[in-house]
Amino acid sequence: MVSRKKKPTNSDPAHDVLGYDRQQLDAIFKPENVAVIGATERPGSVGRTIMWNLVSNPFGGTVFPVNPKRPNVLGIKTYPSIGEVPAEVDLAIVVSPAPSVPGIIRECVEAGVLGAIIISAGFKETGEEGARLEEETLREARKGRMRIIGPNCLGVMNPLGGLNATFAGSMARPGNVAFLSQSGALLTAILDRSFQENVGFSNIVSVGSMMDVDWGDLIYYLGDDPKTHAIVVYMESIGDPSSFLSAAREVALTKPIIVIKPGRTEAASEAAASHTGALTGSDEVLDAAFRRSGVLRVDTISELFNMAEVLGKQPRPKGPRLTVVTNAGGPGVLATDALITGGGELTEISPEAMEELNAILPGPWSHGNPIDILGDADPERYAKTLEKAAEDENSDGLLVILTPQDMTDPTETANALVPYARSTKKPVLASWMGGQEVAGGVSILNGAGIPTFDYPDTAAQAFNNMWRYTYNLRGIYETPELAEDEAVDRERAREVIEAARESGRTLLTEYESKELLAAYGIPTVETRVATTEDEAVRAAEEIGYPVVLKIHSETITHKTDVGGVRLNLPDEAAVREAFSTMKSRVTSEFAESDFLGVTVQPMEKLDGYETILGSSMDPQFGPVLLFGSGGSLVEVYRDRALALPPLTTTLARRMMERTRIYEAFAGVRGRGPVDRKELARLLVRFSQLVVEQPWVAELDINPLLISEDRFLALDARVVIHDPETPEQQLPKPAIRPYPNQYVTKGETNEGEEFTVRPIRPEDEPLMVKFHESLSEQSVYMRYFHMMRLDQRTAHERLTRICFIDYDREMALVAERVNPETGEREIMGVGRLSRHGFVPGEAEFSVLIADPFQRKGLGTLLLERLLEVGRAEGLSRITAEILMDNRPMQKISRNCGFTLHRDLEEMVVKAELDLRQPQAV
Template identity: 65%
Template sequence: MSKIKPIPEREPAHDIFRRRHHPLDVFFSPRTVALIGATESEGSVGRTILRNLIGNPFGGVVFPINPKRSSVLGIKAYPSIAQVPERIDLAVIATPAQTVPGIIRECVQAGARGAIIISAGFKEAGAAGVELERQILAEARRGKMRIIGPNCLGVMSPLTGLNATFAGTMARPGNVGFISQSGALCTAILDWSLQEMVGFSAFVSIGSMLDVNWGDLIGYLGEDPRTQSIVLYMESIGDARSFISAAREVALTKPIIVIKAGRTKAAAKAAASHTGALTGSDEVLHAAFRRSGVLRVNSIADLFYMAEVLAKQPRPKGPRLTIVTNAGGPAVLATDALILTGGALAELAPETIQALNQILPPHWSHGNPIDILGDASAERYAQAVEIAAKDPNSDGLLAVLAPQAMTDPTQTAERLKGLARLDGKPLLASWMGGADVAAGVTILNRAGVPTFSYPDTAVRAFNYMWRYSYNLRSLYETPVLAAEEGIDRAAAERLIQKARKSGRTLLTEVESKQLLAAYALPTVETRIAKNEAEAVEIAAEIGYPAVLKLHSETITHKSDVGGVQLNLANAAAVRRAYRAIEKKVKGGDFLGVTVQPMIARDGYELILGSSPDPEFGPVLLFGTGGTLVEVFQDRALGLPPLTTTLARRMMEQTKIFTALKGVRGKGPIDLAALEQLLVRFSRLVVEQRWIKEIDINPLLVSEDRQIALDARVVVHGKEVREEDLPKLAIRPYPAQYVSRSALKDGTPVTIRPIRPEDEPLMVRFHQALSDQSVYLRFFQPLKLSQRVAHERLTRICFIDYDREMALVVERKDPDTETRDLLGAARLTKIEGTEEAEFSILIADPYQRQGLGTELLRRLIRIGRDEHLKKIRADILPDNTAMQRVCKKLGFKIRREVGDPLVSAELEI
């Protein structure tokens, strides 16, 4: 595999004139480094790190710290960091664990901005180690020092020359950012990378993540123009929200590829709920990777294969692969590998077959794989690939070459390199063999065509590619706005709190269905009968056949104790059923029965549920329901909140989805309505945080209806505090910032956070902007086609509310109900700081109506809510209106000599 070339830097418009230092820069380009624990002891960590620091020039100065020696390896040493004559940027600590809190205190007092703690013996050693970590973090926070580790190999920055590790050698420079929790694995991968000529922009052993975590480093490398892809070796997720937030932001522009080691126990293995028993942390983690656009692979080699492939070739739009080969056997193996791992052979279009007939011998395969026969010349090979590339049914190509007497691997590669950049389709190659194909492999790699020794490996890479593309497209496909009508949050809250105040954690079936109804989720009519006579009376009113179920505040699964009686045809049957349930369930567990109509099971039984994961908080489940739900185990997991697009993607992961589209004479169900149902269920889980577990099983769906036949809800008990409730892994829509307002002329408007569903409205908004307004906002002219491109608007509308907050001003026409956006404002946190930048843009017809002032006032309020310390913006000198608004609200306006921009800053 060849070294990946860097791509040119791309900067956002607001950052053209200024660059800012990132707090994590100190770990990769420090000017001064203190090694605390430097020693001359042969084979020691302190000696190895010092040799690495001084043996790899990084443009800075190294200060050994050793209270017992005046010099180490011939370099003047100092007894403490306080006595170093220069201010230290980065401290590398390799001393016993119990000494580290005091050392961090000294580093903070000396003004150090970062520390790498190599030492072990912290939380992995038990309670005493946990306490040491608490002390270290408390000391670091006093000086805003960032820490990598403890218990790590260290950090390499091959591009600057820094080697602050105890590894045996230095990594090659390149454009892959590598982060690992395992120091031992770091050294193994380092050895492998030197042999494979893989280079790195950063090589980080993250250790136990006391401070700097996955999200911090992903965010940092995402902004680094020299890093083209990010690969991770993960053992634990740590701060799940931080990871997902950073990954969702960066995955749009750079591939993030992860291998996750280990399989942990199911998070709710002992839970009574079906959903709780089915969710497990690794399965949830896999769902989180999909939701954040991260590609998960299963081997270390695949980590770097995929980093190369995704850097060199476009992502396929789907799973259909075309194989061109000069040997039948390898193509058959490739086909098996393709189909068995989820891909598909492209069906050749008639015009493709006709074109191939013109250039290939009569005995070619006349299908896919395209076998061009063993005597294929380089010219025939290239022509076949070029024709196959134009096939509209194909999403990607694999060229397989087995060396044969009449085939020239080198000349064939020369002819193929001109096809290295196909429009929207990846081209992979498998040049099989050793020395005979080596020159051809080099030619293809240099041209940007990834090569593989075996075709099944190439196919595996293709399948990773299309799944990665599918997941990214799912995240940023514009959803349909979910219906708001019929949702009564207050009623749902009252139901839950009534049960909690009474000391119950289990809602009755009737309460559970009332809770669903509060979120416009359709339920079967269900009424309580406290005695036999009431059961008969209610059954007559509802109509036969009827169903009786146990009414209890304590029993979880009614069918397990004989508490369900179905298909009761008359009053006598109802009486017998009531007595049977009462006989089987005695004492305080029996509070009567519920009576409901017997619904014909002419559709499909689904399950829809949620239960908490210890790392990711509430997790959603969708799949095949009924009493055999654990047997079939046909389910998909997802993280709330959902959009209609994400709901569809969850459904598509299940086997039952094929039936839902229509099968064996049955028509399709209303999938759009089911999407809306899943979105409303997701909102219930997000907004009613006191819910611990919830199941709808079965959710009966058919061509003409969707209805919950049974529901079970468990809430958190009175002993649980609100601050201890499971935290959502993805911050939900911040509804607290939605409010009504009015323009100066009295026009009513709604000011609210932006949503993914706003993309069509944002297109119309940009159509109302003048060239002058565009220039003042973006500091350069931008064509309308650029501003409304889907790829750009995904960054505008599909935001992470933890990283930025965007407000829009919405006006609804009272006659046509048409919605339009009149203005937009954005507050974007500056990575690694307690500051944020703001921007405001008002449609030309609505300027000078007070919107700019109102939006900025609200952004300031949001900044305070988000615990920011400063809000700032860069403004063009010609934009006097924006400068006046800033002055009115207390911003300091200044312009340095020679600076093309005016700066506005507000301490909050």
């Protein structure tokens, strides 16, 4: 009982991303007819330059100038308005003054135009009135299905298709790299330079202020473009973080995305914000966001295009170990310094490889890495060394360095390396140092797909970028362990926060903070509240001396600043004295109502590592997590790592690995090793707290005591948002958390109970077993063709199925506990995938394991999908079903779908308008 989605042009049919045969953005990148609104003959004007670029670069369509004041432009008949153009127009290029643009877009929508590029400036970058114009323009576009690039942009180029819809001076060379830029001036400079460097592009986009089409839209579109092999981005502001992260995370798995983002310094950040009219957040947080989405960030323009070439031509290294082959010692040392400084490692040559190298190299060779094969190395020695080095299982990549010496033949050496470089699955980079003498060898290597660098340190830096890119992607898509959340009491957490809100507070007491942590299974030190001296003494005696007293207050944030923490109190007298002193100091410096008593805790032995675990708000990305060395000198040591929530166990481990204290967790100076797997699960639960409790603004556990036998939150501070804040205005995580609201119960028509819940990355092993239960007929009905089991269960494929962002796709699984084995198993999967470029529309698919078919499960999953669709604000859901798949057709009809036979494609098309009232 299955239905399937239409296979996209450049995608595995199992990926479930549906687009139309002609996507909306095709109207911009591949138009058949183009109108230039504001076209003119005036020399030097933008309107004239765009007209000339369009007509002098044949894109296969017709150009219609629109100008009510001229009979023709460049000898081409003009039309007074877009509505009078005598053909369907795909793309309108608008160069009219900003105040006229909303009306122009209204006319375009009425004329059925699907795409627009607004070149005009004068929008939000100019202030409040410009922002209002932008909002009005977008409202008009939304009345139809128009998508807009700009305003305040240079335009769009598709060199492969012959489209130059820009006012740049020249058409770019065709190539396979897409370049997106938020700076028109930088774009033109790079375009000019590209002719000297012989660099080509598949598409060039000046994004402007991203009124409508943003980074996410463009990355998705170019990700589906088979002619684009890599995407490079010059970014000044990230725009909608969720859109960018969602698209980048998905596309980076198959195509490298390299970004240069200025603003690492405070001064640069301010300049960028002023230039784009957008807010910028912490640069450290931006780095964390790029890591989380698999984007490679570089620091220079040359790196931007170098890495696009390297990642496009060479396999990705599995790790950071580089083998350097050189005919001179100095360049090898330079490469080593750059490699180690950048976080890479030199390969430790294996005994087997060492033996083979000794057999082919002269006695004085370096006998280590870098492998110095001496200045008289001929092409054969280079080739044999590369062959043996590539076979070394310890090596993740190779760098071959050549310096021109009297005995060196750069050209023949390059020829000798080509076949060996192609035979290995490891990346091979080269540095042919010199000028004209090595030019022939450089040309041969580049032609063979071996990136060649002028200097060895630049090559080593490129390798570091390569393995880091691979490392980040692996962290995103590595199947995590399941962090069971039976201990999580979300209702109790909400009660704690609600009590503070109802009293008008933004600060939780320490006792409340620890109650909140405990609700998410985070171990806290025993804490009791005492409002009088006698109560404090009684609590201390029950806990056992020595004890710790801390001020219990709803208003005092940092207790140590007012002497509000007393440690190691040995007896009743000490407890009474501490209580009295604290009360006296607080009531003298603050109001009497600021002192509510004390908390009493056992004096824990600090026999572990003091760490900090916290969360704070970033203006762009919402909640951000921090982990690192803690204690009173946390600001001094600054040993910390940032990450965006929510975490998986894999991402939690990666976060910890970026700190120096993590190395100590293996056990040092007589201390046993920390249970790092359990610590990762604790971080996962902490991240759940942060994203599931949106009223939490700041949360610090400092110190979180970590030792070989326990984890313990000794102190906690929680700040919540102003209780008067409307809930819809609370900051949202940049990455959508697991949607617990869609977890429901169900039962088959035979009474067997199961759980319906959104899919999660940890489900990959269960999905393997699920596919093992499918018959050939079920597979054919779902995918419209046969697919082998090993194809369906490949990790690369299942990552696309299980690792979803819950915005673009929502997948529900029906899960039960097998009564015979006691193990969890997936009975069926239902999926909603949004149409990539059509807001509010999605397609559904349902696949039921053979043992559970004809038990009502398909109907229930489809009904749940429709409930999710309504909750997510979808307006229309569709599907394509094989004509032979009558059970799925019946289910769809019973759920309210209208069915239409498509005899040309031999499918039944199902469609449901969710805006129509539900049948009662």
